Amino acid sequence: MSKPGSRVNRAELADVFGVSLPTIDSWVRDGCPFAEKGAKGREWAFETANVHRWLVDRAVADVAAGYEGEIGGITAEEAKRRKAVADAVVAEIGADEALDQVVNRHEAAADVASFCISLRTGLSNACAKFAGRAAAMTGAPEIQALAEKEINQAFDSARDDLAKRWGDAQGA
Structure with missing residues:
Protein backbone atom coordinates (compact mmCIF):
# COMPACT_ATOMS: atom_id res chain seq x y z
CA MET A 1 0.00 0.00 0.00
CA SER A 2 1.31 3.46 -0.84
CA LYS A 3 1.97 6.16 1.72
CA PRO A 4 -0.07 9.38 1.94
CA GLY A 5 1.05 11.84 -0.70
CA SER A 6 2.51 9.14 -2.93
CA ARG A 7 2.52 9.30 -6.70
CA VAL A 8 0.61 6.30 -8.07
CA ASN A 9 -0.88 5.02 -11.32
CA ARG A 10 -4.58 4.30 -11.98
CA ALA A 11 -4.48 0.72 -10.70
CA GLU A 12 -2.62 1.68 -7.54
CA LEU A 13 -5.02 4.58 -6.93
CA ALA A 14 -7.97 2.20 -7.28
CA ASP A 15 -6.31 -0.13 -4.76
CA VAL A 16 -5.55 2.70 -2.30
CA PHE A 17 -9.17 3.88 -2.26
CA GLY A 18 -10.73 0.42 -2.63
CA VAL A 19 -12.58 1.19 -5.86
CA SER A 20 -12.60 -0.13 -9.43
CA LEU A 21 -10.76 1.28 -12.45
CA PRO A 22 -14.04 2.52 -14.01
CA THR A 23 -14.64 4.49 -10.81
CA ILE A 24 -11.23 6.16 -11.21
CA ASP A 25 -12.15 7.02 -14.82
CA SER A 26 -15.42 8.52 -13.59
CA TRP A 27 -13.56 10.55 -10.98
CA VAL A 28 -11.26 11.96 -13.66
CA ARG A 29 -14.29 12.96 -15.76
CA ASP A 30 -15.73 14.64 -12.65
CA GLY A 31 -12.58 16.70 -12.12
CA CYS A 32 -10.31 14.52 -9.99
CA PRO A 33 -6.81 16.05 -10.00
CA PHE A 34 -4.02 14.15 -11.71
CA ALA A 35 -0.28 14.74 -11.97
CA GLU A 36 0.11 13.35 -15.50
CA LYS A 37 -2.49 12.56 -18.10
CA GLY A 38 -2.26 9.08 -19.49
CA ALA A 39 -1.62 8.52 -23.17
CA LYS A 40 -0.65 5.66 -25.43
CA GLY A 41 2.29 3.96 -23.74
CA ARG A 42 2.17 6.31 -20.73
CA GLU A 43 0.17 5.68 -17.57
CA TRP A 44 -1.86 8.20 -15.66
CA ALA A 45 -0.15 9.54 -12.52
CA PHE A 46 -1.96 10.75 -9.43
CA GLU A 47 -0.87 12.28 -6.12
CA THR A 48 -2.85 10.39 -3.48
CA ALA A 49 -2.98 13.39 -1.13
CA ASN A 50 -4.50 15.59 -3.86
CA VAL A 51 -7.05 12.93 -4.77
CA HIS A 52 -7.94 12.45 -1.10
CA ARG A 53 -8.44 16.21 -0.63
CA TRP A 54 -10.61 16.30 -3.79
CA LEU A 55 -12.75 13.42 -2.49
CA VAL A 56 -13.22 15.13 0.89
CA ASP A 57 -14.10 18.44 -0.78
CA ARG A 58 -16.55 16.69 -3.07
CA ALA A 59 -18.16 14.82 -0.16
CA VAL A 60 -18.57 18.07 1.76
CA ALA A 61 -20.12 19.72 -1.29
CA ASP A 62 -22.49 16.76 -1.72
CA VAL A 63 -23.58 16.97 1.91
CA ALA A 64 -24.03 20.73 1.67
CA ALA A 65 -26.09 20.31 -1.50
CA GLY A 66 -28.30 17.80 0.30
CA TYR A 67 -29.13 20.34 2.98
CA GLU A 68 -29.66 23.15 0.52
CA GLY A 69 -33.14 21.99 -0.41
CA GLU A 70 -34.17 21.46 3.22
CA ILE A 71 -33.08 24.76 4.71
CA GLY A 72 -32.70 26.99 1.67
CA GLY A 73 -28.92 26.80 1.61
CA ILE A 74 -26.20 26.96 4.20
CA THR A 75 -23.78 29.72 4.96
CA ALA A 76 -20.14 29.62 3.95
CA GLU A 77 -19.22 29.49 7.63
CA GLU A 78 -21.44 26.44 8.21
CA ALA A 79 -19.93 24.73 5.18
CA LYS A 80 -16.42 25.46 6.50
CA ARG A 81 -17.40 24.14 9.93
CA ARG A 82 -18.75 20.93 8.43
CA LYS A 83 -15.64 20.57 6.29
CA ALA A 84 -13.48 21.01 9.40
CA VAL A 85 -15.49 18.29 11.15
CA ALA A 86 -15.09 15.99 8.14
CA ASP A 87 -11.34 16.71 8.04
CA ALA A 88 -11.08 15.93 11.75
CA VAL A 89 -12.90 12.62 11.24
CA VAL A 90 -10.59 11.74 8.33
CA ALA A 91 -7.53 12.62 10.44
CA GLU A 92 -8.83 10.53 13.35
CA ILE A 93 -9.40 7.56 11.08
CA GLY A 94 -5.90 8.00 9.65
CA ALA A 95 -4.42 8.06 13.16
CA ASP A 96 -6.40 4.97 14.15
CA GLU A 97 -5.14 3.17 11.04
CA ALA A 98 -1.55 4.17 11.82
CA LEU A 99 -1.93 2.82 15.36
CA ASP A 100 -3.60 -0.39 14.11
CA GLN A 101 -6.74 0.41 16.11
CA VAL A 102 -9.13 -0.25 13.24
CA VAL A 103 -9.68 -3.32 11.13
CA ASN A 104 -9.03 -3.11 7.41
CA ARG A 105 -12.19 -4.21 5.62
CA HIS A 106 -10.25 -6.15 2.98
CA GLU A 107 -8.14 -7.99 5.57
CA ALA A 108 -11.25 -8.85 7.59
CA ALA A 109 -12.98 -10.17 4.47
CA ALA A 110 -9.91 -12.28 3.67
CA ASP A 111 -9.89 -13.66 7.23
CA VAL A 112 -13.59 -14.55 7.06
CA ALA A 113 -13.12 -16.18 3.65
CA SER A 114 -10.18 -18.20 4.97
CA PHE A 115 -12.23 -19.27 8.01
CA CYS A 116 -15.12 -20.38 5.78
CA ILE A 117 -12.80 -22.32 3.47
CA SER A 118 -11.18 -24.05 6.44
CA LEU A 119 -14.58 -24.87 7.92
CA ARG A 120 -15.93 -26.16 4.60
CA THR A 121 -12.86 -28.37 4.17
CA GLY A 122 -13.23 -29.74 7.70
CA LEU A 123 -16.93 -30.45 7.25
CA SER A 124 -16.30 -32.15 3.90
CA ASN A 125 -13.71 -34.36 5.56
CA ALA A 126 -16.20 -35.10 8.35
CA CYS A 127 -18.77 -36.27 5.78
CA ALA A 128 -16.24 -38.63 4.26
CA LYS A 129 -15.45 -40.06 7.69
CA PHE A 130 -19.18 -40.48 8.47
CA ALA A 131 -19.71 -42.42 5.27
CA GLY A 132 -16.88 -44.80 6.00
CA ALA A 147 -20.77 -36.80 14.10
CA GLU A 148 -20.26 -34.45 17.05
CA LYS A 149 -16.57 -35.36 17.28
CA GLU A 150 -15.92 -34.75 13.59
CA ILE A 151 -17.94 -31.51 13.41
CA ASN A 152 -16.26 -30.16 16.55
CA GLN A 153 -12.90 -31.07 15.06
CA ALA A 154 -13.77 -29.13 11.87
CA PHE A 155 -14.81 -26.05 13.89
CA ASP A 156 -11.71 -26.29 16.11
CA SER A 157 -9.45 -26.48 13.06
CA ALA A 158 -11.12 -23.45 11.44
CA ARG A 159 -10.92 -21.53 14.73
CA ASP A 160 -7.22 -22.39 15.11
CA ASP A 161 -6.51 -21.23 11.54
CA LEU A 162 -8.27 -17.92 12.25
CA ALA A 163 -6.44 -17.48 15.56
CA LYS A 164 -3.15 -18.12 13.77
CA ARG A 165 -3.98 -15.48 11.12
CA TRP A 166 -4.93 -12.94 13.77
CA GLY A 167 -1.90 -13.81 15.88
CA ASP A 168 0.39 -13.31 12.87
CA ALA A 169 -1.26 -9.96 12.09
CA GLN A 170 -0.87 -8.73 15.67
CA GLY A 171 2.75 -9.83 15.85
CA ALA A 172 3.67 -7.96 12.66
Whole structure:
Protein backbone atom coordinates (compact mmCIF):
# COMPACT_ATOMS: atom_id res chain seq x y z
CA MET A 1 0.00 0.00 0.00
CA SER A 2 1.31 3.46 -0.84
CA LYS A 3 1.97 6.16 1.72
CA PRO A 4 -0.07 9.38 1.94
CA GLY A 5 1.05 11.84 -0.70
CA SER A 6 2.51 9.14 -2.93
CA ARG A 7 2.52 9.30 -6.70
CA VAL A 8 0.61 6.30 -8.07
CA ASN A 9 -0.88 5.02 -11.32
CA ARG A 10 -4.58 4.30 -11.98
CA ALA A 11 -4.48 0.72 -10.70
CA GLU A 12 -2.62 1.68 -7.54
CA LEU A 13 -5.02 4.58 -6.93
CA ALA A 14 -7.97 2.20 -7.28
CA ASP A 15 -6.31 -0.13 -4.76
CA VAL A 16 -5.55 2.70 -2.30
CA PHE A 17 -9.17 3.88 -2.26
CA GLY A 18 -10.73 0.42 -2.63
CA VAL A 19 -12.58 1.19 -5.86
CA SER A 20 -12.60 -0.13 -9.43
CA LEU A 21 -10.76 1.28 -12.45
CA PRO A 22 -14.04 2.52 -14.01
CA THR A 23 -14.64 4.49 -10.81
CA ILE A 24 -11.23 6.16 -11.21
CA ASP A 25 -12.15 7.02 -14.82
CA SER A 26 -15.42 8.52 -13.59
CA TRP A 27 -13.56 10.55 -10.98
CA VAL A 28 -11.26 11.96 -13.66
CA ARG A 29 -14.29 12.96 -15.76
CA ASP A 30 -15.73 14.64 -12.65
CA GLY A 31 -12.58 16.70 -12.12
CA CYS A 32 -10.31 14.52 -9.99
CA PRO A 33 -6.81 16.05 -10.00
CA PHE A 34 -4.02 14.15 -11.71
CA ALA A 35 -0.28 14.74 -11.97
CA GLU A 36 0.11 13.35 -15.50
CA LYS A 37 -2.49 12.56 -18.10
CA GLY A 38 -2.26 9.08 -19.49
CA ALA A 39 -1.62 8.52 -23.17
CA LYS A 40 -0.65 5.66 -25.43
CA GLY A 41 2.29 3.96 -23.74
CA ARG A 42 2.17 6.31 -20.73
CA GLU A 43 0.17 5.68 -17.57
CA TRP A 44 -1.86 8.20 -15.66
CA ALA A 45 -0.15 9.54 -12.52
CA PHE A 46 -1.96 10.75 -9.43
CA GLU A 47 -0.87 12.28 -6.12
CA THR A 48 -2.85 10.39 -3.48
CA ALA A 49 -2.98 13.39 -1.13
CA ASN A 50 -4.50 15.59 -3.86
CA VAL A 51 -7.05 12.93 -4.77
CA HIS A 52 -7.94 12.45 -1.10
CA ARG A 53 -8.44 16.21 -0.63
CA TRP A 54 -10.61 16.30 -3.79
CA LEU A 55 -12.75 13.42 -2.49
CA VAL A 56 -13.22 15.13 0.89
CA ASP A 57 -14.10 18.44 -0.78
CA ARG A 58 -16.55 16.69 -3.07
CA ALA A 59 -18.16 14.82 -0.16
CA VAL A 60 -18.57 18.07 1.76
CA ALA A 61 -20.12 19.72 -1.29
CA ASP A 62 -22.49 16.76 -1.72
CA VAL A 63 -23.58 16.97 1.91
CA ALA A 64 -24.03 20.73 1.67
CA ALA A 65 -26.09 20.31 -1.50
CA GLY A 66 -28.30 17.80 0.30
CA TYR A 67 -29.13 20.34 2.98
CA GLU A 68 -29.66 23.15 0.52
CA GLY A 69 -33.14 21.99 -0.41
CA GLU A 70 -34.17 21.46 3.22
CA ILE A 71 -33.08 24.76 4.71
CA GLY A 72 -32.70 26.99 1.67
CA GLY A 73 -28.92 26.80 1.61
CA ILE A 74 -26.20 26.96 4.20
CA THR A 75 -23.78 29.72 4.96
CA ALA A 76 -20.14 29.62 3.95
CA GLU A 77 -19.22 29.49 7.63
CA GLU A 78 -21.44 26.44 8.21
CA ALA A 79 -19.93 24.73 5.18
CA LYS A 80 -16.42 25.46 6.50
CA ARG A 81 -17.40 24.14 9.93
CA ARG A 82 -18.75 20.93 8.43
CA LYS A 83 -15.64 20.57 6.29
CA ALA A 84 -13.48 21.01 9.40
CA VAL A 85 -15.49 18.29 11.15
CA ALA A 86 -15.09 15.99 8.14
CA ASP A 87 -11.34 16.71 8.04
CA ALA A 88 -11.08 15.93 11.75
CA VAL A 89 -12.90 12.62 11.24
CA VAL A 90 -10.59 11.74 8.33
CA ALA A 91 -7.53 12.62 10.44
CA GLU A 92 -8.83 10.53 13.35
CA ILE A 93 -9.40 7.56 11.08
CA GLY A 94 -5.90 8.00 9.65
CA ALA A 95 -4.42 8.06 13.16
CA ASP A 96 -6.40 4.97 14.15
CA GLU A 97 -5.14 3.17 11.04
CA ALA A 98 -1.55 4.17 11.82
CA LEU A 99 -1.93 2.82 15.36
CA ASP A 100 -3.60 -0.39 14.11
CA GLN A 101 -6.74 0.41 16.11
CA VAL A 102 -9.13 -0.25 13.24
CA VAL A 103 -9.68 -3.32 11.13
CA ASN A 104 -9.03 -3.11 7.41
CA ARG A 105 -12.19 -4.21 5.62
CA HIS A 106 -10.25 -6.15 2.98
CA GLU A 107 -8.14 -7.99 5.57
CA ALA A 108 -11.25 -8.85 7.59
CA ALA A 109 -12.98 -10.17 4.47
CA ALA A 110 -9.91 -12.28 3.67
CA ASP A 111 -9.89 -13.66 7.23
CA VAL A 112 -13.59 -14.55 7.06
CA ALA A 113 -13.12 -16.18 3.65
CA SER A 114 -10.18 -18.20 4.97
CA PHE A 115 -12.23 -19.27 8.01
CA CYS A 116 -15.12 -20.38 5.78
CA ILE A 117 -12.80 -22.32 3.47
CA SER A 118 -11.18 -24.05 6.44
CA LEU A 119 -14.58 -24.87 7.92
CA ARG A 120 -15.93 -26.16 4.60
CA THR A 121 -12.86 -28.37 4.17
CA GLY A 122 -13.23 -29.74 7.70
CA LEU A 123 -16.93 -30.45 7.25
CA SER A 124 -16.30 -32.15 3.90
CA ASN A 125 -13.71 -34.36 5.56
CA ALA A 126 -16.20 -35.10 8.35
CA CYS A 127 -18.77 -36.27 5.78
CA ALA A 128 -16.24 -38.63 4.26
CA LYS A 129 -15.45 -40.06 7.69
CA PHE A 130 -19.18 -40.48 8.47
CA ALA A 131 -19.71 -42.42 5.27
CA GLY A 132 -16.88 -44.80 6.00
CA ARG A 133 -17.51 -45.40 9.67
CA ALA A 134 -21.27 -45.04 10.22
CA ALA A 135 -22.10 -48.14 8.18
CA ALA A 136 -20.21 -50.28 10.68
CA MET A 137 -21.87 -48.67 13.71
CA THR A 138 -24.87 -50.24 15.37
CA GLY A 139 -26.63 -47.49 17.31
CA ALA A 140 -27.72 -43.89 16.95
CA PRO A 141 -25.76 -42.70 20.03
CA GLU A 142 -22.55 -44.08 18.54
CA ILE A 143 -23.22 -42.35 15.20
CA GLN A 144 -24.14 -39.11 16.98
CA ALA A 145 -20.92 -39.20 19.02
CA LEU A 146 -18.90 -39.65 15.81
CA ALA A 147 -20.77 -36.80 14.10
CA GLU A 148 -20.26 -34.45 17.05
CA LYS A 149 -16.57 -35.36 17.28
CA GLU A 150 -15.92 -34.75 13.59
CA ILE A 151 -17.94 -31.51 13.41
CA ASN A 152 -16.26 -30.16 16.55
CA GLN A 153 -12.90 -31.07 15.06
CA ALA A 154 -13.77 -29.13 11.87
CA PHE A 155 -14.81 -26.05 13.89
CA ASP A 156 -11.71 -26.29 16.11
CA SER A 157 -9.45 -26.48 13.06
CA ALA A 158 -11.12 -23.45 11.44
CA ARG A 159 -10.92 -21.53 14.73
CA ASP A 160 -7.22 -22.39 15.11
CA ASP A 161 -6.51 -21.23 11.54
CA LEU A 162 -8.27 -17.92 12.25
CA ALA A 163 -6.44 -17.48 15.56
CA LYS A 164 -3.15 -18.12 13.77
CA ARG A 165 -3.98 -15.48 11.12
CA TRP A 166 -4.93 -12.94 13.77
CA GLY A 167 -1.90 -13.81 15.88
CA ASP A 168 0.39 -13.31 12.87
CA ALA A 169 -1.26 -9.96 12.09
CA GLN A 170 -0.87 -8.73 15.67
CA GLY A 171 2.75 -9.83 15.85
CA ALA A 172 3.67 -7.96 12.66
